[in-house]
Amino acid sequence: MSKYKCIIFDCDGVLVDSEPIAGQVLVDMANEYGANIDLEYALKNFKGNSMQECYAQVAELATERLPDDFMPNFRERSFESFKKNIQPVEGVTEVVKSLDMPFCVASSGPENKIRLNLELTGLLPYFEENIFSCFTIKKWKPDPAVFLWAAETMGFDPKECLVIEDSMSGVNAALNGGFDVFGFTAHDYHNELDGNATLTFDDMSQLLKLID
Numbered sequence: 001m002s003k004y005k006c007i008i009f010d011c012d013g014v015l016v017d018s019e020p021i022a023g024q025v026l027v028d029m030a031n032e033y034g035a036n037i038d039l040e041y042a043l044k045n046f047k048g049n050s051m052q053e054c055y056a057q058v059a060e061l062a063t064e065r066l067p068d069d070f071m072p073n074f075r076e077r078s079f080e081s082f083k084k085n086i087q088p089v090e091g092v093t094e095v096v097k098s099l100d101m102p103f104c105v106a107s108s109g110p111e112n113k114i115r116l117n118l119e120l121t122g123l124l125p126y127f128e129e130n131i132f133s134c135f136t137i138k139k140w141k142p143d144p145a146v147f148l149w150a151a152e153t154m155g156f157d158p159k160e161c162l163v164i165e166d167s168m169s170g171v172n173a174a175l176n177g178g179f180d181v182f183g184f185t186a187h188d189y190h191n192e193l194d195g196n197a198t199l200t201f202d203d204m205s206q207l208l209k210l211i212d
Contacts, residue, residue: 002211004162004180006154007099008147011107013166014184015096016117017087019047025078026054029070034063044189048167050108050140079116088121089186091204096126098208104130106150106163108140108170130154141169144177151179162211171197182210 012018023042030037035058046054051071059066067073096103104127107114111133118124118131132150139145151161163174163181171193174181183197184204194200201210 002101004211005101005160006151006156006162007101007103007211008150008154008161008163008174008179009103009105010163010165010167010170011105011109011114011117013047013089013187014164015089015092015105015123016121017089018082018117019043019187021081021085022078023047025081026058026074029074029077030058030062033058033066035061037061043187047187047189048108048141048169050134052140075110075113079113082113082117082120086117086120088123089184089204091207093121093123095204095207096123102130102154102156103127104132104150104154106132106134106146108134108146110135141167141173142176144173144179147174147177147179151177164207165197166193168192168196182207 009015023046024039026046027037027039027042045057055071105114111131114131114133115124118127132146134140134146137145137149147163151158158178161179163179164184165171165174165181166184166187171181171183180198183193183200185193185200185202199210
């Protein structure tokens with residue numbers, strides 16, 4: 001029997017394979033203003049960061065001033081790309097179908113983005129009432145607030161919950177809140193989760209065995 005009573009999933013890179021899509025949109029937009037970066041750069045430097053942090057990095061790289069509507073335009077363009085290209089992370093649909101304990105999603109993205117991507121990948125029915133966004137509380141990882149909010153709302157103590165994350169900021173947020181956190185390393189571009197997360201794994205189909 002698992003020692004955990006609730007699973008808290010990150011969204012991007014854990015439930016949905018959205019990061020290469022959003023990263024490419026951000027690269028394309030950044031390069032329109034002289035940033036001269038590629039997708040590899042974006043995945044290594046933007047992964048796990050809040051949109052505000054990514055914007056600040058792009059503004060530093062750009063040779064032209066970013067327009068005031070850069071972030072709203074990014075959301076619009078990324079949403080359109082999600083609709084065409086997004087897929088669930090391989091194996092995760094089977095995981096959520098098979099879980100025999102409560103679970104939820106806690107993400108740095110805005111709730112409408114979380115809902116859109118879960119809907120597009122067929123995962124929304126499993127998370128409909130249990131979606132927690134950093135935008136709602138205006139506190140972003142590595143602040144543990146979104147995980148603490150999720151745990152409290154789900155009715156559990158942090159020690160009873162397991163967080164599934166794929167970024168160092170998310171791992172730190174979980175640890176800062178007193179949670180165990182399993183690091184999903186399929187796209188751990190800096191090889192930094194191993195040794196920091198409670199445990200690491202690179203294949204989502206392994207998760208159910210690891211929880212038991």
